[in-house]
Amino acid sequence: MSSSNITQDEVHRIARLARLAPSAGQEQALAAELSRILEYVAKLDEVDTSAVAPMPSPVTAAVLRPDEVRPSLDRDEALRAAPSSHDGGFAVPKVLEVDT
Numbered sequence: 001m002s003s004s005n006i007t008q009d010e011v012h013r014i015a016r017l018a019r020l021a022p023s024a025g026q027e028q029a030l031a032a033e034l035s036r037i038l039e040y041v042a043k044l045d046e047v048d049t050s051a052v053a054p055m056p057s058p059v060t061a062a063v064l065r066p067d068e069v070r071p072s073l074d075r076d077e078a079l080r081a082a083p084s085s086h087d088g089g090f091a092v093p094k095v096l097e098v099d100t
Contacts, residue, residue, distance in 0.1 A: 004038035006031045 011031045015022050022030060075088065084091040 004035055004042060006034040006038070010034075 008027055008031060011022075011027045011034065014034075015027070015030070079085040079088070079090070082090050
């Protein structure tokens, strides 16, 4: 099993992506905890699954209902109740940042 040590920079980046602001002490604790989690997950690679048949889905039984057209809220009525709309849809603030 290889060592999976998470660096402070990686913790800082993950925290920023999750919109968290841990203190320096919390970052150190998170780095150690995340490293232990990755080491545990790496142990799963050691499990022999050669005799286990692949599953098409981890869900064994999905309860489905037939699609039916039913009355719903009128678009204009829904948009009238919205704080903001644009081009016939709901306008929401941007919440994702893209790293360049």
